[in-house]
Amino acid sequence: MKSKVDFINENTTRALMKLFIPLMLAMTLTMAYSMVDSLWVGNLLGEAGMSALTASTAIVLIMNSLSMGVGNGVSVMIAQRVGAKNTVGVKRAAAVVMIVSLVFSGAICLVGELASEYLLTAMGTPAEVLTEAVSYLRLYLIGNVALFLYMQFTSIFRAFGDSVFQMKGMLMTVIVNAILDPIMINWWGFNGVAIATVISEFVCLAYAFAYHYKKKWFSFDFKAMTWEDVKTMGRLCVPTSIQSIMPALSSAVMITFVNPFGLTALAGYGVVRNLELIMFMPTNAMSMAVTSIVGQCKGAGRIDRAGDYCKKAMLTGGVLIGLVSALVICTSPILSGCFGQGAEVGVIVAEFFHIVSIGYVLYMLTSCIQGYITGIGRPEKAMLLLIAYYIIFRVLPALMLKHIFGLSGIWFAFLVSHILACVLAFVLLQISDKIFLKPVKNT
Incomplete structure (x- = not known):
């Protein structure tokens, strides 16, 4: 059983880049896929359309x-069997993954x-856009089944x-969605965005x-599936799913x-979330690469090489995201205009x-660090x-700071979370993983 990249014997930096670069390109396309809807809606349907899309896509995210989170657990499950050259185990696990994913x-x-309507109402979706948001979500959920199965395929392939x-x-998905969006919006209005998305997701599954x-x-x-395989999938996928939905939740x-700050603030946050995808692109790609590689190493x-891979990932990824962040920060007012929004939204962004x-x-x-901990089976x-x-x-900080600084207090809560979580991540490594702390070998 031979994988395309030899993570066990090849130079760690070179092997990491062989997986990370294609994954980052895939994340770039994922970003484009997510932004296409916003670009068309913002320019064709205005602030109200952008607000409706922002409200409904919170649940879409x-x-x-969730599909990516299950996929991360699946990647670990398959990668460990690939690393152990357990061909029979891979066949059983792949079958379990497909059946469980379809039912779930x-x-x-x-x-x-x-x-749908209850959830969007509970989130405080403005009455002016509630009907459109509910309609979009109900249509989108049909395609989510195809997307879920597709993501499990990507996770299995990544494990190899x-x-x-x-x-x-x-x-393929980006191209199909970009072509269909304006056509479907012209035919069915706001609902056309969801219809285009559903079609593109089923095309992706077929591929x-x-x-x-x-x-x-x-x-x-x-025929060889066992309850033990189901339990293993649950043990790995439940925690990774909770991990993955935390940002979206x-x-x-x-x-x-x-x-409560109004449609302009909501539209601004919608633009922010789309531009954040640019920052999340290399980060998510690096995390997925580390998870799969470490799973094979384990x-x-x-496990010594697993720690080496994580350190190289942090160094390379930290420099890269620093450059990307500087670019987005400097150009954010201009970029917000690409979504068809006015100057007030640009100031918020x-x-x-x-x-x-x-x-x-x-x-x-x-x-x-999260990818490393997941990959080693924790x-x-x-x-x-x-x-x-x-x-x-x-x-919790947002809940407090919004009363003191208003909308800016909510933004400060994002920064606070990044700082405290990074500190906690390094503390967890110091306490629980002595192997990781050993000096990096020249591999």
Whole structure:
């Protein structure tokens, strides 16, 4: 069983880059995919359309994050078996992943359809855009089943060291969505955005099946599935799912804090969240790369190399995100205009990025440590780190600071969470992982 990149024997920096660069390109396309809807809605439907999209996509982000979170657990599950050269175990695990994912995503779709209006109302969605937001969410949930299954394919391929699939799949999705958005908006108005998204997601899933049929990196052994494999998937995927939804869940809560400040503030936060995708792009890619690589190293009994990979990731990622952050901070007022928003929204966006600034570098360091802890098979510790990050360190300060500084106080809460979470991440390593603290070998 040979992976495309030899994480165990190849130079760590070179092997890391071979996985990280294609993943970052895939994340760039993911960013583009997420921003396409906002660009078309902002320019064709104005501030009201952007506000409706912002309100509904808070829950969409939770759904997307859940699929990625399950995928991170799946990646660890498969990668450890790939590293241990357990071909039979990979076949069983792949079958379990597909069956469980289909049942789980179907259940999520059904619950979401029934609870959409209640959830958006509870979040304080303005009455002027509630109907549009509910309609968008209900349509989107249909495509979420396809997206969920697609993300599990990407995670399995990534566990083998194949990151090209995710890049190609996202490129196809971006192109389809970008072409369909203006057409569907012209035909069905705001609902057309969701219809275009659903179509693009099913196209992406079809591509996943075609890619699997061509490459045959693994096969599914449905007859050999065991409850032990299901339990293993649950043990890994439940903590990674909670990890992954924390940012999106926190974002949904933060929207309830922003809503009382009016449609302009909500539209500004919608632009902020889209521009933040630029910062999250390299960070998420590096975290996923570290998780998959460390999983293989752990399966092969080379935990020393796992620590080396994480250190290289923090150094490379920290420098990269620093440069990207500086670029976005300097150009944020101009970039906000690309979404068809006025000067007032631009002021809100610029203030956010000037306050948060250095927080994105700290976010990169924290995410690398999170990926390392998850990859070695301790997702529950990474889960606790993320709960502290996005609930204790962000929501609670926002709850207090908004009464003192208004909307700016909410922005300050983001910076506070980045600082405190980074400190906690390094403390967790100091306490629990002596292997990681050993000097890096020249590998």
